[in-house]
Amino acid sequence: xxxxxxPKPVSVNGVVIANADIAREVQNHNQPSPAAAWEAATRALVxxxxxxxxxxxxxxxxxxxxxxxxxxxxxxxxxRVLLKTEIHTPRADEASCRRYYTANQSRFRSPxxxxxxxxxxxxxxxxxxxxxxxxTRAETVLADIQAAPDRFESHARxxxxxxxxxxxxxxxxxxxxxxxxxxxxxxxxxxxxxxxPLPVRTRYGVHILRxxxxxxxxxxxxxxxxxxxxxxxxxNAARRAAAQYVALLAGQAQIDxxxxxxxASPLMR
Numbered sequence: 001x002x003x004x005x006x007p008k009p010v011s012v013n014g015v016v017i018a019n020a021d022i023a024r025e026v027q028n029h030n031q032p033s034p035a036a037a038w039e040a041a042t043r044a045l046v047x048x049x050x051x052x053x054x055x056x057x058x059x060x061x062x063x064x065x066x067x068x069x070x071x072x073x074x075x076x077x078x079x080r081v082l083l084k085t086e087i088h089t090p091r092a093d094e095a096s097c098r099r100y101y102t103a104n105q106s107r108f109r110s111p112x113x114x115x116x117x118x119x120x121x122x123x124x125x126x127x128x129x130x131x132x133x134x135x136t137r138a139e140t141v142l143a144d145i146q147a148a149p150d151r152f153e154s155h156a157r158x159x160x161x162x163x164x165x166x167x168x169x170x171x172x173x174x175x176x177x178x179x180x181x182x183x184x185x186x187x188x189x190x191x192x193x194x195x196x197p198l199p200v201r202t203r204y205g206v207h208i209l210r211x212x213x214x215x216x217x218x219x220x221x222x223x224x225x226x227x228x229x230x231x232x233x234x235x236n237a238a239r240r241a242a243a244q245y246v247a248l249l250a251g252q253a254q255i256d257x258x259x260x261x262x263x264a265s266p267l268m269r
Contacts, residue, residue, distance in 0.1 A: 010042055010257035012049040021045060046258045048079065050249045055082040087241045092233035100229050101222050108225050111176060113215040114187055117152060117169040122161035122205040131206070138199040138206040145195065145208065152195070152210055161205065170212070180204070187211060 010017040025041035026034075055062075055078040062077035072080070101108065119141065123134035141159060145152050156169030164171050176184060180202040190196060190211035200207040250260035 008257040010046065011255070012046055013053060013254050015049055015053070017042070017045050017049060042258050043260065046250075046255060046260060047246050048075070050246065050253055050255075050260075051079045051082055053253075054086075054249055055079060058082070058085070060085065083242060083245075087238070087245050089234060089237040089241050092230040092237075094226075096233060097226055097229045098222065100233060101225065105219050108220045110217040110220060112217045113173045113175060114211060115173055115213040115215075116171050116187055117156065117210045117212055118162065118164070118171065118183075118200075119152075119156045119160040119169050119208040120162040120205050121159070121207075124205075125201075125203055134206045135199060135201070138208055142195075142199060142208050146197075149195065152208075155208075169210075173215070183207065183209070 010022070022038065022041050022045060025045055026037045029037045029040040029044070031037040031040055052075050060078055060081050062074070062081040064072035064074060064077040065080075066072070119138075121134035121138050123130040125131055137159075141155055145155060153168030157165050159165075160169055162169070179187065182202045183200055186196050186200045186209055190209070192211055192213050194211055196209040196211075200209050247260065
């Protein structure tokens with residue numbers, strides 16, 4: 001007969017967190033296993049209790065807010081006021097934002113845009129005979145286009161199984177990640193006006209591909225992204241400060257049944 005072990009009792013400074021409360025909290029934590037979800041839920045409730053106790057110790061008063069029709073609980077309001085009262089993070093100044101911008105310019109670059117044309121011979125990869133037939137047709141038409149490049153669009157209108165056929169095979173502007181991996185890999189090897197020398201095989205069938213035009217991405221000017229960078233830096237600083245604050249409270253508390261990482265240091269009084 002298999003024995004089952006009950007979860008360890010959890011308490012914060014003598015205040016017990018019931019297993020039923022943890023079980024309800026579990027649904028808010030997407031984890032790879034039930035045990036990991038239980039652990040994450042337990043930590044969340046321990047942190048909430050730590051903060052609520054600190055707010056009550058300071059005799060804080062808070063009026064619950066309503067956002068998008070959802071009203072805070074009194075405890076949530078107290079914790080919000082506590083964090084605003086005890087955690088102070090600096091504003092991101094111009095120099096900090098410029099340093100981040102200079103070090104991370106790839107994040108502020110507009111994407112490359114590609115304007116491909118294709119002719120699709122539709123076939124399911126699971127149907128070997130149909131896929132082989134599509135490949136043979138693509139090879140034949142590709143050879144004809146290689147001999148007479150100006151026939152691409154007329155062949156697309158007559159032969160392509162894609163709705164883009166009515167526009168001569170034009171797919172409009174696409175970015176990286178917007179087409180299948182095989183199609184994109186072939187597209188990235190081409191220069192503007194270049195025809196792909198081999199048919200491209202994807203899950204949709206076999207394609208004849210030409211890159212009509214490429215628009216290189218550019219780095220957005222600092223003034224366009226200054227506010228976004230500032231918000232990002234301030235949010236990161238706030239998260240770090242909150243984690244340090246929780247670790248500080250945990251180091252001074254008696255917590256049973258749950259480990260809260262972080263070193264303790266004296267709390268300002």
